[in-house]
Amino acid sequence: MAPLSANGSGGLASTPIRTISIVAPVRNEGSNVEHFISDLAAQDFPGDMEVLVADGNSDDGSADRLRAAAWAAGLNLRVLENPVGWVSHGLNACIREASGDLIVRLDCHSRYPADYLRRCAELSERTGAWNVGGRLVPTGTTPTERAVACAMDSPFGGIGWTRAANGGPVETDTVTFGAFRPEAFQHAGMFDETLVRNQDDEFNLRLRRAGGQIVLDPDITVMYRPRGSIARVWRQYYEYGLWKVPVMLKHKRVLSVRSVAPLGFVLGTGLLAACIVHVPLARRLLVLQWSIYGAAGFVFAVRSVRARGESLGLVPRVLAAFPAFHLGHGSGQAVGWLRALAQLRR
Numbered sequence: 001m002a003p004l005s006a007n008g009s010g011g012l013a014s015t016p017i018r019t020i021s022i023v024a025p026v027r028n029e030g031s032n033v034e035h036f037i038s039d040l041a042a043q044d045f046p047g048d049m050e051v052l053v054a055d056g057n058s059d060d061g062s063a064d065r066l067r068a069a070a071w072a073a074g075l076n077l078r079v080l081e082n083p084v085g086w087v088s089h090g091l092n093a094c095i096r097e098a099s100g101d102l103i104v105r106l107d108c109h110s111r112y113p114a115d116y117l118r119r120c121a122e123l124s125e126r127t128g129a130w131n132v133g134g135r136l137v138p139t140g141t142t143p144t145e146r147a148v149a150c151a152m153d154s155p156f157g158g159i160g161w162t163r164a165a166n167g168g169p170v171e172t173d174t175v176t177f178g179a180f181r182p183e184a185f186q187h188a189g190m191f192d193e194t195l196v197r198n199q200d201d202e203f204n205l206r207l208r209r210a211g212g213q214i215v216l217d218p219d220i221t222v223m224y225r226p227r228g229s230i231a232r233v234w235r236q237y238y239e240y241g242l243w244k245v246p247v248m249l250k251h252k253r254v255l256s257v258r259s260v261a262p263l264g265f266v267l268g269t270g271l272l273a274a275c276i277v278h279v280p281l282a283r284r285l286l287v288l289q290w291s292i293y294g295a296a297g298f299v300f301a302v303r304s305v306r307a308r309g310e311s312l313g314l315v316p317r318v319l320a321a322f323p324a325f326h327l328g329h330g331s332g333q334a335v336g337w338l339r340a341l342a343q344l345r346r
Helices: 030-041 062-073 087-097 116-127 143-152 160-164 182-188 199-209 230-251 257-275 280-307 312-345
Strands: 019-026 048-055 077-081 102-105 131-138 214-224
Touching: 019 062, 019 087, 019 116, 030 062, 048 062, 048 087, 062 077, 077 087, 087 199, 102 116, 116 131, 116 214, 131 143, 143 230, 143 280, 143 312, 182 199, 199 214, 199 230, 230 257, 230 312, 257 280, 257 312, 280 312
Parallel strands: 019 048, 019 102, 048 077, 131 214
Antiparallel strands: none
């Protein structure tokens, strides 16, 4: 992240934000409809707001529940069809119908404070950036959700590094969800509909290459509820790693050293494990690698649990979440590269 200079954004935006279009891909979010609509109804943005939801073949009545809740709350909501069901298709369907001065991507699974839209609009107007957003604050209700939130909230877990943004807005490479100026899509194109995951990172890469700027303000927050089991967390990060490969191949570049670190960890573990029988030193190196990893995980787990005011009884679950992140992501990326090599051979 880079500090935001006075003229780093290319000047103030020329168009004031009087209307906001909220775009949200939805699939089987019936249990989250009430809080999603209540959060939108509580927003203190003074302008007009439209809500565009793309339903990806929900079979739990999400679309009807959204319409009913929005009508009761007095919100202008439209439900669009997303027969493919992928997030990228749903986002593009909504963006094509959006008429706002700012297009804000939201997710039903998260919670938004009442000042979220207003702060995004003010930041966009102040900086002129094509995409603005805030920091992710993981929260949970069950013990496992709270433990995963502690792991996510640690630099060792993957998102704690964004909190280096102290003292105001900073220029960055991506933000959670994002609030976009319409010209971002005019210059950078739409979300890549060949990607199941990582479509946000891929689009933001194209946005920056097209000359746009992405600004993060740590005072803007999104409350995110993590997956409720370690297996689901592992699957989530496996898919992140799997779909990271098509993004890197498309743009012919490694997105960051951080993005390939889990792959290196998985390959190192696998190589040492394969050499144990024939190379005595491999056993010692493998034990050393996992001893260092376990010690670091324990230290960061305790620090995160204490910082969030949680019980130390969550530490074992936090320790389980760390390898779910790292091994899941690394394994997914390994499979992604194997698939790419297989396609190349064909």
